[in-house]
Amino acid sequence: MTENTYRRGGIGIGELSRRTGVSARTLRFYCDGGILESWRSSGGHRQFDPVSAPDRVRSIRRLRALGLGLSVITEILAGTVSVTDAIAAERVSLDVELGALTWRRAALLALENAEEDERNARLALLTVVQDRHGAYDSLVTLWRRLLAPMPPAMFDGFVEMNIPAPPADPTVRQILAYAEVATAVTDPAFAHAISRQLWRTDGTVRDRRELIEGVAEACEVVGPLVLARVEPRPGPELDRFLAAHTAAKGERDTPRFRRRLLEAADDSDPRIQRYWAMTSVITGTTTAGAAQHWLYRALARSAETATSHG
Template sequence: MTENTHRGGLVSIGELSRVTGVPVRTLRFYCDNGVLESRRSSGGHRLFDPLTAVDQVLLVRRLRMLGLSLSAIIEVLTGTLTTADAIAAERAALDTELGLLSWRRASLRAVEEAPPAERARRLELLASVHDRHRAHDTLVTFWRTLLAPIPPALFDGFVTMNIPHLPDDPTPQHIVAFAELTTHIADPACTAAMSRQLWRTNPTRIHDKLALVTGVAEACAAVDSLGTQPHTGPELDRFIDAHATARRDRDTPRLRYRLLDDAPDNDPRIHRYWKLTTEITGTTTAGAALDWLYRALAQWADDVHPR
């Protein structure tokens, strides 16, 4: 028992500081902020139970070194949060912060590396999508509106394949492509072209939109696995059948010609949208599959049933 140890087994703040290596002023700070409990002597000095206080102070110091907030540490000490959960929450918050910093760094580099004549336009473009989560949500909303009434499971699959998430450490090129992509869909002419690529007509003329979206998705999935030049076959037949079913029609040359005539697939806005998406995702998109099906339909018209 030292000179700073009091009756009842309690220790002074100086003794607790000596044992734990934590400065007295820090211990006072912990007490004042509700992190560490103490009692008062008759003279008003802080006293601590060495059986619990030492372990608590050491735990607080270690958690603080990992960057945990005092509020999280208090929850750990009171048992409302486990140490593992507190650390997991801090890591998740750090991951989010690092993602924001990576986005910001890549954005700064994108402006810095732009030719002087393009720098002002680049700055304006990137400023319009400074919040990448909101920009991603804008893309999701765009497609949710366009694809309604697609089932949630099918839509989630479409999102995974066709709406890009930026990598954890994006390049300036990724940032610029993503920014241009999200501003691209703000153009009503682009929205109209993308709608026509999907429906091949005014959407109000489609009797069964769900059947069309489902059937076209199946045709696109089949195309994605081919990796060949466009040609007539079961993939194109499935595509035509989806449109016929949705229109309460049959697969006839007349329908095929109508789908070909109504196709906007050569619209540069569509090509630009899917090109930007591919630059970010690095994967085959629905746009590439739809283009394959359009060219297969054109091949059918030229080689099999010339007008």
């Protein structure tokens, strides 16, 4: 805006308002924000270009209807940002807002539907996932520490299958399950139990990477059996699991070795079982934990068979 300058052929703010349907108050706001150019008549009244000003106001109005801010609109009209890029950025921002609102709505429903005597417990549980992305990062951090020897590509696959991202539109059951899972990883005892289940040793593992790769392969083979509800039993799947442990620990597969594997970890730890059950509620898929439990039960049966024949 140029002060105390006179140009011929300008239109006043009332006329611009009439042509565009935008109130004089809003037009003044545009001028003060530097997005709409005007000058002063000799009498001190705002004047606008009769050709360019109405077109610019209409453009501003249309972009504002999309929810774009004046700073972004200024860049669009100046040609420094494309309309496509500005709209894409606004959509991403809106998606973030909608995600937060959807998550909050599920949390409120979980509290609203709770019985009176369990509401406080649910409230404390849901506090853990108030920052849902922070909760997810905590899950990844724990498993990255536990599975440190795992190759990056394999770990990424584990994350995709077994560490659920916060659901975009969670049910009450899912958000409560996510809160339980996120709470579990804050307990050092849980991490210790998972570690014992994974390594199954009271001695030295010579090659942790070899062990973890072998166990992962065994779990992958077992996955379809878990899905098909096949009862655990000794067989090639268990043999693969045992081969991973014998190779990594430099031992032979003997009945004594199998009993040691059973005794080295408490696979029936309720914290572990609950964790994987809640993870399955969120993902709707078979988890590595379910495969591990299948192998544990198969190992237990093989040890029972060896004892009965011994």
